[in-house]
Amino acid sequence: MKKSLGLLCLPLLLTMSGCVNLGLGGGKDDPSIIYYVMEDAGRTVAPSPSPSSLSLLIADTNAGAFYDNDNMAFSDQPGTRGYYLYARWTERPGKRFADLMIGRLEREKIFASVAQSGSSARGDLLLTTEILDFYHDAAKQPGVVKMELRAELVDLNAHTLLARMTFTQSVAAPSYDAAGAYKAFNEAVTLTLNEMNDWLKGLAEKR
Secondary structure (H helix, E strand, C coil), X not given: CCCEECCCCCCXXXXXXXXXXXXXXXXXXXXXXXXXXXXCCXXXXXXXXXXXXXXXXXXXXXXXCCCCCCEEEEECCCCCCEEEEEEEECCCHHHHHHHHHHHHHHHHCCCCEEEECCCCCCCCEEEEEEEEEEEEECCCCCCEEEEEEEEEEEECCCCEEEEEEEEEEEEEXXXXXXXXXXXXXXXXXXXXXXXXXXXXXXXXXXX
């Protein structure tokens, strides 16, 4: 199931800047690996004027073994996944996504406080998330990035599950390569954070 995109070039431009050669790397003409930073583009929204009085703890985002590493994933046919040969994430998607969640929630001030689970901070609610899918569907040019994330909100005082939601995105890549996929990955992440914060805000207003 696992493949390294760039081994055969497919014959696509799904390496960093086209197929420099068809080998495994190591020659002087081989392209260098480029490390991409997952980013949240944010949105223009005023911080909540009256945040919830509840404190929120955020657990690191879980991911399946295939996504729990620094490889950038793709699929060139249904039911398969592979890795870009010359493109990597600077951090594992799960860890990076959790950091972006904290930053976004702090800026939008939905809760009285936001902290990482496992720190010394105490919280009323716990948000857990899991990346179910996160890849460039490259079966057709230029392809789309697909992201699916499941979120659960737990009441730590009552030890009950308050809500569960799955967020799905499909974002067209502007070009048929890793650089284009990267832009679509970031947009998918941003849209997911938008929708998740709106969902959390609605839940907080009911508490």
